[in-house]
Structures are given as structure tokens and as C-alpha cells.
Amino acid sequence: MAWNVFKYCTALRALGSIMILVVIGIIGFTYYALVVANYGPSLFLGGFDSLLALLVLALFHFLLIMLLWSYFSVVVTDPGGVPPGWRPELDIEKSDGNQEYSSLTVGDSSSHIVRYCRKCNQYKPPRSHHCSVCGRCILKMDHHCVWVVNCVGAKNYKSFLLFLFYTFLETTVVAISLFPVFLVFFTDGDSDVTVSPGSLAATFVAFVLNITFALSVLGFLIMHIMLVIRNTTTIEAYEKHTAPNSPYNLGRKQNFEQVFGKDKLYWFVPLYTQDDMKRMPALRGLDFTSRSEESEPLQSL
Template identity: 65%
Template sequence: MYRSAGVAMAWNVFRFCTALRGLGSIMILLVLAIVGVTYYAVVLCNYGPALLTGGGTTLAAFAVLLLFHFLLAMLLWSYFSVVFTDPGSVPPNWNLDFDVERGETAPLATSELNSQQSVALGNTANPRVRYCRKCNQLKPPRCHHCSVCGRCVLKMDHHCVWVVNCVGALNYKYFLLFLFYTFLETTLVTLSLLPHFIAFFSDVEIPGSPAALATTFLTFVLNLAFSLSVFGFMIMHISLVSANTTTIESYEKKTTPHWIYDLGRKRNFAQVFGNDRKYWFIPAYSEEDLRRIPALQGLDYPVRPDFDGMASNEMFIR
């Protein structure tokens, strides 16, 4: 009976993951549709025509449209960077010998690799290396298997249906920028359409066709909802970056006060955004940061200098 229930549950989960894979371009089209509706309401229905009014109204409309287009460009750049950037896959035949006390890595010899595989599969006396049974390969530190993508992802944070991709080591910064610019853009749209929304419920006669008024109303509601929800999501990820952890690691309760990857807020920030300030707000990295910060490659992560290897080994490999 219990075996049947377990099989049924596994089957349901598999069907759910398959359905998420099938969303694919539908979610991208949905995002573009929301952007299109917003663009129509803000630019074509309201602030575009206001440019011809003259005086202060024209200046205000120009300022809104200039900021709107800038934020929209940065939003779409960040969004498609997340969509089309591989979050990080385990290199073929990858193996690792990890010294938790020094935070150093070195390849294992073939004989050692076979020994480590047996340790990872059964012997927990020295569980230095994790093993993925689904991919049939060793897993680097902070790597997790994604059931939707069907592979192991480096420093996996979560699978996001909105970007139709996993968020991991190589595109996490781009995802955070996507949240940041989405919040700014939706907040701008909400504030700029607020007078029109208020006028919608007043006795004032509003110029424009019924379709334009309905689109303005819908755009205001959508952007207000997205602004509030993205703000909460963004605050959560700011706390994760400041502690140098991920959504999965926080749910697994690995991030204790002695979390081995917590290097301090400044260094934790650099592990995601790099040190070059010119690149902090664009979805790209400088060549120097890619060369000098191994964590940006997703395979090697520095640990706290005061880390007690013996006390934290079990927490790290769990």
C-alpha cells in the first residue's frame, strides 16, 4: 500500500515537472504581452499624446517617457540574459578533493575517484563528496539537481517559470537585476498612472476611447500587483546575498550562524556581483572579475577563515 502511494506521488511529481518544461515560450510570450499592454497604456494612450500639450505637461511627459524607456530596456536586457544564460552545468568527468579547513580544491586521481564514489553512495564516515544518482555523477559544492531541467545546476537557487530556466551560479546576478529593474519599472508605471486611475472613479470626464481607458485601468492594477510582489521577493534575495546563501540552502537549514560561505557582506556581495562597480547594474561581468573571483564560475567557493572544519563538515555535506 505504502509502496503504491510512493509510486503515485513520484508519478505526480514527474507529471508536474513535465508540465513546467512544456510552458517554455508560453511564459516568455506572457511576459512580452504584459510589457506590450503596459507600453500601449503608458506611451500610446497617455504620455505620448501629452507631449503635444505644451508647457509643464510636455516636460513631465518627456521625463516619464525617458525614464520608462530606459528602465524597460534594462529590464528586457536582464530578463533575456537570465533566459538565455546557462546557469551552470557540471563539467564532464568532473571530480573534486575538497579540503574544508583550507577551502582548497584539487582533482582526484582515478583510483581516489572510485573510492570517493563508494563513500558518497554508502559510507558516511567521510562524506566529502556528494553524488547525484539521477545524473550518475559527482556534485560540486552547492550544486543541486533540478527535476524540471533534468540535470545538476551549479549553485542552484531555484527553477523560475517566468524565465523558463534555472537560476544558478552563472545567471543569478542577471536574475537579481531583472527583479530590480522590474520593481523600478512597475513602480514608475503605477505612480504615473495613479492620477488616471483616480480619475477613472471620479466624475471628471476622461478623454480617450473606452478601450484606452480599460487598458489604462488594467495596466495600473497589473503593475501595482507586480510592484508589491517583486518588492517582497527582492527583499528576500537581498538577505540571501548578504548571507552568501541560496533559496535551496536556506530551506535546507544549512545557513546557521556559522555558515561556512558567509564571508561578510562586502565579500558576499562580490561573490555575486563582482568587484567592478561599472558592471554592478548591468547583466555582465568584467574580465578581471571572472578571472579573480572563482565563485563566479560556479565550481569553487572560498570559506570563512575561522571555519571549524571538523564541526561544520557534516553541515556542508548533508
């Protein structure tokens, strides 16, 4: 039997909102190393140094704004809960006999079995899962993210992906910008970079932190891009041994639009247009179009 990586997610409660402070601390430390210790003073040197510093600082602050906007959008946005009194229609997902679900029949056919969460005492829409950390069922739940102290679900998944995207760009820019100063540690001390020992140490640590995060986030970002392309979630991918072919895979274009919307101007900001919210039920997390009415939906934890 495969090890259930979600079994011990209740331990994440202990971390609480301290992770938000950790994120802010890392950003603040990086800001000091790049802006205060290095490129801020370079603005007053004149010539090419000032121009380079201006470009680096402009790009850094733009990406920082987008990163923070996306990050706090994930933190404060409700990922989507099951509306009170929601009841399923016909052809809802079948139960696998897990004790969390109740085998209720719909209509005259016993083949239509709906899912029922015994913990929440309510029906569960397709692709929803009960989060042990949040203590409720989350619509199109992907996972509970300790870094944002929130579940990642139907209504904040786009913000989460943008957070990964801008974090990768920001940490890459910081690592490249601090690389010349980082090399000072491996020279004999003869260098055009003139910073204090304390600033040099801060630069060294900031470079290591940012190159590490850039590589880590890149792998995570690639994984989620593949999930979006296949129109699946982390939990569903974990369960693929029970249902290898997702019925929700409608092709790359439609799969992408189910997460980012159809308006191209809003693809890179953690917002949706009102038109997208009205015409795309998947963005609300309750209704999902499948390839075929005969496709077998994915089972749930």
C-alpha cells in the same frame, strides 16, 4: 516532516516557453497604456504637460531597456552545469545518506565523503543541485524560475537579481504615472484627462497589473537581498533546519562581490569583467571560500 516545495517542480515543464510570451504580452500591454494611450499624445500638448511626458517616457524606456536586457540574460544564459569529467578534491560536502548520492571515500580517510548524482552519473561540486526540470545538476542552484523558463544558478543569478530590481522600478514608475488616469474611474467624469473609454479601460487594467507586480516583486527582491547578504541560496535557506549556519558567509562585502563582482561600474548591468571572472572562482560556480576549513557544508536535496 517539512513539505518539500521542490518535489513537484517537474510539473513546470508543461508551461514551457509560454511564460516568455506572457511576460512580453504584459510589457506590450503596459507599453500601450502608458506610451500610446497617455503620455505619447501628451508630448504635443506643450508646456508643463510636454515636459512631464518627456521625463516619464525617458525614464520608462530606460528602465524597460535594462529590464529586457536583464530578463533575456537570465533566459539565454546557462546557469552553470558540472563540467564533464569533473572530480572532487578533499574536504567536499558529506552525504546525508540520500539515495541520490553515493558514499565514496577520498584518500585514506573515511571521513571525506563526496557527493555523486545518480541521475547524472557524475560527481557534484559544492552547492550544486539536480534540477528535475532541466534534467541536470546546476552549479550553486537557487531555484528553477518559471518566469524565465530556466534555472537560476551561479552564472545568471546576478542577471536574475537585476531583473527583479528593474522590474520593481519599472512597475513602480508605471503605477505612479498612471495613477492620475486611474482616479478617473472614481470621479463623476469631470477631469482634465481626455482619453477614449477603451484607453481608459486599458489604463485601469495596466495600473492594477503594475501595482500588483510592484508589491509582489518588492517582497521577492527583499528576500533575495537577504540571501545575498548571508551568502546562501533559496534551496539552502529551505534546508536551514539541517544546517542553520552557512559556512560560506564571509561578510556582507565579500558575499555581495561573489554575486555582483568587484567592479562597481558593472554592478547594475548583467555582465562581468574578465578580471572578475578570473579572480573570483565563485562566479564560475565551482569553488567557494568558507569561513573555516572545519565548517560543516550544507547538505543538499
